[in-house]
Amino acid sequence: MAKLLEINNLRTSFHTYLGDIKAVRGVSLYLYKGEALGIVGESGSGKSITMMSIMRLLPENAEIKADSIKFNNKDLNKLSDRDMENIRGNEIGMIFQDPMTSLNPVFKIGYQLAEPLIKHKHMSKKEANKKVIEILRLVGIPGAEKRINQYPHEFSGGMRQRALIAMALVCNPKLLIADEPTTALDVTIQAQILELMKNLKSKIDMSIxxxxxxxxxxxxxxxxxxxxxxxxxxxxxxxxxxFYNPRHPYTWGLLKSIPNPKEKIKGKLTPIEGTPPDLLKPPTGCPFAPRCDYTMKICLNNMPEAFKIDKGHFASCWLNHKNAPNIEKTNAGGK
Structure with a gap:
């Protein structure tokens, strides 16, 4: 299977008067064509900054370095700002966290969705409006012909999120980046949005x-x-x-902090105690060591390698070293 995206050793820092905040520290990942990849972690773990670095959507005090960022056989590292403008919104679409702040309140929905079609696909206004109506129907917005003449404040929260998805999809991108697309929505709408994304992935052969x-x-x-x-x-x-064979204590903690519908006796969820590391002065060892119940001396000063657990499964934890003590995995969070 061909890779659509491959990132090698991405580092992103923010220059501040207090010093450099090392927000992303050596991230390498890949995405196959037609695949859906999840990136999970607490707020401040670097998830969004990683994707914003790829898109070059960070403020001027950000410094982005990488050995390579290959997308669809192009190295984004080597592209000019003008070339990146042709990638953003065209080959790569992005759904941002809050639809109310992502949509411009002074422009009608139809205008905002038609703009990338006119810019990237060189469509006429009439052609663009026709395509906008089609994409609004595709994402499940009823009465699309009337909706294109409405403003964002006239849409409900769920409809605004659907409009934002439509905006990200309108140019038929090869890759859709969805940054917390369901955070501000109630549980019912969350399920609908996730089901919508799942259906769209299969319908238009898109990576997510x-x-x-x-x-x-x-x-x-x-x-x-x-x-x-x-x-x-x-x-x-x-x-x-x-979910079934997690091999890092942080992953165990994430799994134990979500409810398990299969449990007959409902107990309290277990939070992860402590706070994330200060990335102004990132630790030399494992970043999770101060919060980990299984911390060893080596964890404090030596960052573990990515130990291979199985084909395609890696975990950066010293507990996976052949000489590490055998930790009982019964509380390790397998669902």
């Missing part, structure tokens, strides 16, 4: 990267999952690997 802090959200949609913490990927594998 889903960014979320909720492992439950990625379970049904994604083929593989990357778990991020402290600006690094600390575990990666198939969805089955992550």
């Amino acid at each position: 990267i889903l960014i979320t802090h909720d492992l439950g959200v990625v379970a049904d949609l994604c083929n593989r999952i990357n778990v991020m913490y402290g600006g690094m990927i600390i575990e990666s594998g198939s969805t089955r690997d992550i």
